[in-house]
Amino acid sequence: MESKVISKQDIAPWLKGLAEKxxxxxxxxxxxxxxxxxxxxxxxxxxxxxxxxxxxxxxxTPETETLFDYKLEGLSAEVTPPxxxxxxxxxFGARACDAAALRYVDAVYSNVEPVDTPYxxxxxxxxxxxxxxxxxxxxxxxxxxxxxxMNPINMDVYLTDLGEKYYAEALTPKGEELLGSSQFQPxxxxxxQAVEAHRESVQAKLPKPVDHAKASESYDWxxxxxxxxxxxxxxxxxxxxxxxxCHCFDIMECAKGKKGSRxxxxxxxxxxxFTLMGHGHNPRPSRVERTRQRVFHKFKYSxxxxxxxxxxxxxxxxxxxxxxxxIRKVIQEIESEDKVSA
Amino acid sequence: MEKELRDKxxxxxxxxxxxxxxGYEAGSAPFKCAPLYxxxxxxxxxxxxxxxxxxxxxxxxxxxxxxxxxxxxxxxCDAKSVxxxxxxxxxxxxxxxxxxxxxxxxxxxDALADVDLSDVRSVEWxxxxxxxxxxxxxxxxxxxKAFLPKCLSCALGDPEIADIKxxxxxxxxxVVDSKMSVxxxxxxxxxxxxxxxxxxxxxxxxxxxxxxxxxxCYCKECFxxxxxxxxxxxxxxxxxxxxxxxxxxxxxxxxxxGCGECERACPMGIPLSLLGKKLEMxxxxxxETRPGEDAEALPVLGSWKAEDPDPCPEE
Amino acid sequence: xxxNPYVPKLATIEKVIEETWDTKTFxxxxxxxEYREAFTYEPGQFQIVSAFGVGEAxxxxxxxxxxxxxxxxxxxxVASVTSALHEMSEGTTVGIRAPLGNWFPYEKMKGKDLWFVxxxxxxxPLRSLLNFCLDNRQDYGKINIIYGARxxxxxxxxxxxxxxxxxxxxxxxxTIDKAEEGWDKNVGFVxxxxxxxxxxxxxxxxxxxxxxxxxKFTLPNxxxxxxxxxxxxxxxxxxxxxGIGKCGRCNIGQYYVCTDGPVFSYAQLxxxxxxx
Numbered sequence: 001m002e003s004k005v006i007s008k009q010d011i012a013p014w015l016k017g018l019a020e021k022x023x024x025x026x027x028x029x030x031x032x033x034x035x036x037x038x039x040x041x042x043x044x045x046x047x048x049x050x051x052x053x054x055x056x057x058x059x060x061t062p063e064t065e066t067l068f069d070y071k072l073e074g075l076s077a078e079v080t081p082p083x084x085x086x087x088x089x090x091x092f093g094a095r096a097c098d099a100a101a102l103r104y105v106d107a108v109y110s111n112v113e114p115v116d117t118p119y120x121x122x123x124x125x126x127x128x129x130x131x132x133x134x135x136x137x138x139x140x141x142x143x144x145x146x147x148x149x150m151n152p153i154n155m156d157v158y159l160t161d162l163g164e165k166y167y168a169e170a171l172t173p174k175g176e177e178l179l180g181s182s183q184f185q186p187x188x189x190x191x192x193q194a195v196e197a198h199r200e201s202v203q204a205k206l207p208k209p210v211d212h213a214k215a216s217e218s219y220d221w222x223x224x225x226x227x228x229x230x231x232x233x234x235x236x237x238x239x240x241x242x243x244x245x246c247h248c249f250d251i252m253e254c255a256k257g258k259k260g261s262r263x264x265x266x267x268x269x270x271x272x273x274f275t276l277m278g279h280g281h282n283p284r285p286s287r288v289e290r291t292r293q294r295v296f297h298k299f300k301y302s303x304x305x306x307x308x309x310x311x312x313x314x315x316x317x318x319x320x321x322x323x324x325x326x327i328r329k330v331i332q333e334i335e336s337e338d339k340v341s342a
Numbered sequence: 343m344e345k346e347l348r349d350k351x352x353x354x355x356x357x358x359x360x361x362x363x364x365g366y367e368a369g370s371a372p373f374k375c376a377p378l379y380x381x382x383x384x385x386x387x388x389x390x391x392x393x394x395x396x397x398x399x400x401x402x403x404x405x406x407x408x409x410x411x412x413x414x415x416x417x418x419c420d421a422k423s424v425x426x427x428x429x430x431x432x433x434x435x436x437x438x439x440x441x442x443x444x445x446x447x448x449x450x451x452d453a454l455a456d457v458d459l460s461d462v463r464s465v466e467w468x469x470x471x472x473x474x475x476x477x478x479x480x481x482x483x484x485x486x487k488a489f490l491p492k493c494l495s496c497a498l499g500d501p502e503i504a505d506i507k508x509x510x511x512x513x514x515x516x517v518v519d520s521k522m523s524v525x526x527x528x529x530x531x532x533x534x535x536x537x538x539x540x541x542x543x544x545x546x547x548x549x550x551x552x553x554x555x556x557x558x559c560y561c562k563e564c565f566x567x568x569x570x571x572x573x574x575x576x577x578x579x580x581x582x583x584x585x586x587x588x589x590x591x592x593x594x595x596x597x598x599x600g601c602g603e604c605e606r607a608c609p610m611g612i613p614l615s616l617l618g619k620k621l622e623m624x625x626x627x628x629x630e631t632r633p634g635e636d637a638e639a640l641p642v643l644g645s646w647k648a649e650d651p652d653p654c655p656e657e
Numbered sequence: 658x659x660x661n662p663y664v665p666k667l668a669t670i671e672k673v674i675e676e677t678w679d680t681k682t683f684x685x686x687x688x689x690x691e692y693r694e695a696f697t698y699e700p701g702q703f704q705i706v707s708a709f710g711v712g713e714a715x716x717x718x719x720x721x722x723x724x725x726x727x728x729x730x731x732x733x734x735v736a737s738v739t740s741a742l743h744e745m746s747e748g749t750t751v752g753i754r755a756p757l758g759n760w761f762p763y764e765k766m767k768g769k770d771l772w773f774v775x776x777x778x779x780x781x782p783l784r785s786l787l788n789f790c791l792d793n794r795q796d797y798g799k800i801n802i803i804y805g806a807r808x809x810x811x812x813x814x815x816x817x818x819x820x821x822x823x824x825x826x827x828x829x830x831x832t833i834d835k836a837e838e839g840w841d842k843n844v845g846f847v848x849x850x851x852x853x854x855x856x857x858x859x860x861x862x863x864x865x866x867x868x869x870x871x872x873k874f875t876l877p878n879x880x881x882x883x884x885x886x887x888x889x890x891x892x893x894x895x896x897x898x899x900g901i902g903k904c905g906r907c908n909i910g911q912y913y914v915c916t917d918g919p920v921f922s923y924a925q926l927x928x929x930x931x932x933x
Contacts, residue, residue, distance in 0.1 A: 031612040033545070034453070053609065061545055065664040070709045071929040076750040077709045083666045112902040112916040114662035136493040137372055138459040194483045205460070221930060232403070233379045234554035238609050241549045251663070251898045255710040262707075264663070265576045266547065267904070273567060274906060277896045278714070281869060283909075283932045293932075301911035318370070322555050322607035323377055323397060326370035332796035570737060 001170045003187040008164060012042035015092065017181060022090035022127065025059055025298050029051045036091065047093050051137060051314065055098035056091050060122050061105065063241075067118075067251070071257045075260045082118070085125040085341035088175045090155060090178075092129045093197035097140075098316035099130050100148040101244030107306040108175045108247050127174050130155040133201060136206055141328055142241025144207040146312060159193045167195045212311075213303035215335040219296065228289035232323050233270075237319035239325075245298070245310050248274075271294045295330055343391050343443065346508050347415070349440060351386035354413050358441060365415035366395040372462045373474075377402065389415070391473050393449040396490070398601040400424050400557040407437040415440060417445040418511060418568060419492065421501030422599035422634025423557040428503070429637055430597075430644075432560055442501055444509035446485075448494030453483050474479050482654055486517060492602045492615070494518045500637055523613075524620050539617075543583040547609040549575055552604035552614050553590060558597045565589060591617045596625040596642040599634035662901055665707045665752025666692055666882065670745055670808050671678050671727060676813035680778060681743055682719065682731045685751060699760030700785040701892060702922045705900045706730055706740035707752030709888045717895045717919075718756060718780035723792035726783050731781040731813060757900040758919050761786045761864065761890060770798040771786050772856045774875055776805045776847045776867025782892045782919075783866050784814055800827040800855065805847035805871075830854060848874035851882075858883040864890045876923060886924035893933055 006014065017022050019040075026045040028037045034052040036059065039045060069080045096278045106123065109116035131154055133140070150196050152158050156175035161164040167187055170176040240246045250267035254260050267274060270290050284290050302310035311327070318326045351363040367378035367388040368426060375394040377403075380386045395605040399414050400423035406412045421440055427433045452461070454474065456622050461476040486494065495516045500507065530538060550566075553559045565573050566586050574585050598618035605615040626632055628651050631642050672684040685706075687693040687909035703717045714736075734743045745751070763786065771790060775783045777832045777852075789795045802821055812831070822829040832843040832850045843850055848871060857865065863879050865872060872891060879889055895907040895914040902916035910930045912918065921929075 001601055028386075031542075031611050039443060067661070072709060075746070075748045076669075077667065077669060077752070079664060079709075081661050097378070108360075108905075109903055112913075114659065114901060116857065116901075116903050117659050117661045118663075165385075165728075191437050230378075231402070234551070234607075236551035236554035236607070237549040238551040238607065241547050241608055247896070247903070248844070250576060250904070251713060252577065253710060253712045254575060260664070260710055263575075263577055263711075265578060267550075269905065271550075271567075273569065275896050277894065278739065279733075283895070287910075289932065296910075296930075297908070301908065304911040318607045320551075322603070324369040324374045325376075329370050572737070 003177055003192060004168045004170075004179050004184040005162070005165045005187045006168055006184050008166065011045075011166070013323075014181050014183045015042045015090075015180045016176075017183075018090060019147060022088050024090050024092055025056070026092040027121055036094075045093065047131060050114065051095045051097070051133065051140070051316075052064065052093075053316075053319075055314065055316070056094050056128075057098070057101070057244045057246075059089065059091060059126065060102065060119060060265075061247055061249070064239075064263055065264045067116065067264055069261045070259065083234050084118075084121045086328050089122075089126045090129065091126060094128050094130045094155065095133055095314070096130055096149045096155075096158075097142045098244050099128055099311040100142075100146060100153050101312045101314070102154040102300070104245045104306065104308060104310055104312070105152075105247050107308065111306065116253070121201060127157075127178065128155045129157040129159060129178070129317040130161040130267075133159065133202065134161050134178070134198075137315060137319065140313065141207050141315055142313035143203060144210050144313055144328075145212060145309050146314070147209070149206075150203060151298070160198065162191065162194055162198070167191055178253065179303035189338055210335075212331060212335070213309055216296075216303060219300055219334055221292070224290045225330060225333055226288045229291040229325060229330065231293050233287050235270055235287055236292070237266070237268040237270055238320045238322070239294070239327075241266055242316040242320050244316075245312060245313055261307060269297070291325075295327070343509060344389065344636070347391050347441070347443065348386050348389050350506060350508065351380055351389055351413070352383045354439065355381065355383055355386060359411065360413045361410040362406060363389070363415070363441070363508055364399050364406060365389040365441070366391065366399075369394065370396075371459070373449065373451065373465050379406070391415070392487070393441050393447070393467055395443075396448045396606060398423055398555075398603045401555060401603070403438060403557070404423060404560045405431045407433045411437045411439070413506075415439055415441045415443060415450070417443060418498035419502045419599065419601050421503055423500075423601060423638045424503050425601060425634045426558060426597055427560075428479060429639060429641055435637075438503075439505040440501070440503050441506045441508060442504045444511050445493075446512050447489035447496070448629060450490045453488045457481060464590055465623045490602060490606075491518065491523070492560065492600060502563065503637060523616055524623060527616060527620065530573045539587075540584065544580045545589055545612060546583040546587065546628055548578055548583065548586065549609060550610075551587060551607035551609065555602070555603040555607035556594070556598075557603075558594050558599075559590070559611065565593075587612075587614075587617070591621055592620060595621040596621055596631075597633050598630070662754070663899070665705070665713075666752045668751055669727070670749045670751060673745070674729065674816075675746060676815075677811050679734045680731060680813055681734075682781075682813065682854075683728055683742065683745075684727050684729050685753065686727050687753070688750070692819075694893045695727065695831070696728075696755075697725075698728075700757035700763065700789040701758070701760035701782060702756040703730065703782075703915075703919060704730060704753050704755030705757065705759050705894040705897070706738075706742065707754075707911040708738050708745070709752060710751070711741040712738045713752070713756075713898075714738040714742075715900060715915075717892070719781040719784050721785050721788040721792060723789055726799070728753065729777065733778050747904075756797065756901060757913055759917065761892075761913060761920050763789065763794065766790075766862045768795045768798060768860075770857070770859075770861040771800045772857055772861060772868070772880075773802045774847060774851055774863060774865035775803065777807070778813070778872070779865075780804055780813055780868030781866075783864060786864060787821070788817075791827070792819070793915060794825060795880055798822070798826070800853075802816055802828070803830045803832070803850060803854065805832040805834075805850065805867075809840060811831055816827065846874070847871050847877050852878045856884075857890075858884060858888060862888050862890065866892050880923075887922055888925060889923040890907065891923070891926070892918060893921060895919075895933060 029046040120273040130254035363380040366375040369376045398420045463475045472488040474481045602615040667688040668685040674682040716730035734859040902913040
């Protein structure tokens with residue numbers, strides 16, 4: 001597919017032109033925190049040099065989602081399923097890590113029948129325009145766990161910032177259609193070379209690949225690190241809730257007299273009641289088990305079950321942890337002699 | 343200062359006075375620190391004291407003292423949490439020794455927004471702020487920008503509970519009045535205040551980082567986690583978020599000592615310490631008492647005096 | 658777009674049986690006739706029942722698929738959903754998401770002697786397989802049922818004991834924890850009773866379910882009697898929400914109890930991390 005370029009000034013008119021077909025979702029900064037939100041006015045978009053505080057996850061697995069409404073009448077009840085997505089969405093400015101994380105969540109939500117239909121409805125109706133990271137954050141380590149920064153997946157278009165303009169590659173037929181707008185011009189050979197050189201220079205500063213899946217085969221269930229982490233970890237859900245591959249949820253009822261709804265909301269294996277059973281038994285009663293579960297699930301159980309890591313190296317958990325639990329250091333410590341370069 | 347700290351910690355551990363010294367060690371980046379449970383003299387060597395030491399380590403005390411006496415490194419603000427924990431019988435006096443460090447102020451990470459974080463080598467105090475050393479040189483940042491807002495308005499001297507003092511607290515000249523942010527807030531009408539909090543609570547993802555980072559939130563089962571009587575679900579709709587935050591704020595009224603960990607821990611930038619500060623002021627107005635100052639006092643909202651203000655109108 | 662798997666099918670409670678002071682068995686019938694006719698399941702699978710206004714909870718399908726037209730679930734009153742179900746009378750609408758999970762590999766058990774070892778409410782999942790085998794009596798060898806409860810008042814399915822005991826080549830062994838007046842059968846914990854009865858592992862399969870403490874002591878006793886790991890099956894209980902391997906809660910290692918289980922052989926369990 002032919003590569004194109006678009007002047008930065010033409011981004012706003014391009015997005016405005018798409019408004020009829022797509023609801024545009026892009027990074028917006030409010031009170032110093034950047035999040036992906038629906039935007040009507042493209043001038044509000046803040047692409048910033050480093051990835052947004054939170055990713056695109058909430059647009060596929062919402063923080064809270066109604067599963068159905070119900071109504072009680074005497075002894076009987078009526079149930080109304082929710083409506084599907086009415087209008088396509090376009091996520092603008094997603095990073096490679098966030099898009100790659102969708103591959104993992106796709107795998108989890110379709111691994112066993114029945115598949116998660118509300119999630120796939122959103123996936124089907126969303127186009128993603130990604131952005132190459134000019135300035136990775138101090139917490140970024142996507143190159144250690146995958147090569148999607150250079151070879152993105154789950155995106156329709158990949159943009160690379162060339163200063164006054166973006167280099168645009170269509171990665172899917174939908175992407176090609178998006179680049180068909182008049183604002184896009186064909187890219188030149190010089191553009192292509194500039195992009196390659198730029199990407200190489202950014203990649204060079206990032207960590208080298210490590211075969212964590214292989215190393216995880218010899219993880220120690222009783223490694224003393226879990227005791228150490230358990231003492232320091234506060235047991236909040238910040239790491240999980242900002243993680244693009246985390247997909248766990250709780251199902252609860254919102255009852256208002258004779259009517260109400262059942263909804264699902266984000267949950268995390270880090271909360272103490274996550275695995276607590278009705279009669280009191282809890283297979284993961286302390287933070288020793290829970291911190292171990294987080295690491296094992298992402299780096300060991302996920303490769304075993306889905307053939308891929310449950311971590312895309314976005315580093316958000318590192319950035320947000322109030323007590324500086326750095327998963328890169330944890331992995332390094334439990335892999336010490338077993339570290340294998342891919 | 344770090345040498346004195348490590349020497350003291352080693353002494354406490356070797357003499358058997360405490361089994362653990364909870365302090366700070368270097369984090370995974372030069373502008374971060376991590377909590378450390380030092381139990382051996384070797385581990386005590388890892389203790390640090392520098393501008394990155396922002397955490398309030400008192401949050402670990404209720405659990406840690408179950409294993410025996412503990413020493414904890416505290417800044418004057420953190421020490422107030424120890425007072426409250428003693429007041430509320432969460433730790434016994436004999437089980438905790440505070441190691442009070444002289445604190446000019448601690449790092450506001452926002453101050454490093456223009457610095458290449460991957461290039462930072464160290465963060466140190468200077469006479470009027472901090473000095474950040476990077477691969478390409480040194481950057482001086484004045485305290486108005488370098489320190490957390492709570493540090494700028496800090497007027498604290500020696501804390502009430504100071505078992506070991508590692509030096510004199512600097513003479514303080516608060517550059518920002520501690521009530522300034524609340525004053526701005528108090529200019530808002532009730533409807534504006536409602537909109538202010540509604541806007542902020544709408545951002546809440548209910549990660550409970552605020553609660554978990556708070557030394558005052560030590561309940562074994564938080565009201566928000568009850569499943570039997572479900573006071574509040576984990577839906578992130580604005581009403582439920584409001585309920586959670588306002589209830590938690592009320593539970594902390596008269597007990598919040600303003601360490602600001604809730605706001606620091608919040609991934610969504612909700613100004614939680616404003617809520618705590620406002621309620622602290624309300625309590626001070628009504629009951630003429632401030633939290634974190636007198637370990638012998640009874641909890642202000644857990645006790646009653648005849649002189650307490652009576653909101654009920656006279657007949 | 659395929660059906661939303663989180664939306665339950667409506668069913669009406671047809672019968673409420675008070676088993677013990679804290680356990681009731683409910684028989685429910687799907688409201689939609691077409692769905693009801695087509696509905697089938699395997700013994701060992703489970704269902705998630707909705708008490709609208711309160712929530713959902715997981716229960717094994719204690720009925721057998723050989724008896725069509727209804728499903729049954731046994732509910733021990735422990736928390737909010739189970740309490741809400743206990744308040745329900747005949748005619749109340751519930752929601753059901755079923756069938757979920759894997760099932761007992763009864764094909765592999767054909768022609769063999771079966772030893773059912775159940776404790777307390779653990780008898781509920783076993784009952785599905787038991788009645789299934791009794792309805793296909795010719796396919797199985799001798800059927801032995803060991804069922805233990807704390808007291809005589811804690812036995813469920815008492816109305817089926819006669820049917821089980823009188824089935825050809827079938828024996829029922831009941832036991833209670835402490836002696837009671839009028840009780841002339843065995844007294845003692847289930848694991849000890851298993852050892853006393855000396856089941857032969859020769860061409861046999863053991864299927865056990867009960868409180869964790871019972872399983873903990875029954876498994877080694879069966880092993881000591883010569884049962885190989887592949888000859889022992891159990892069905893696990895874990896906290897569940899979605900029941901379809903999405904919410905991430907019920908994992909043991911890389912396996913989800915709701916999709917890779919709840920039925921596991923001891924051979925499989927041995928290799929799993931000790932977190933259940």
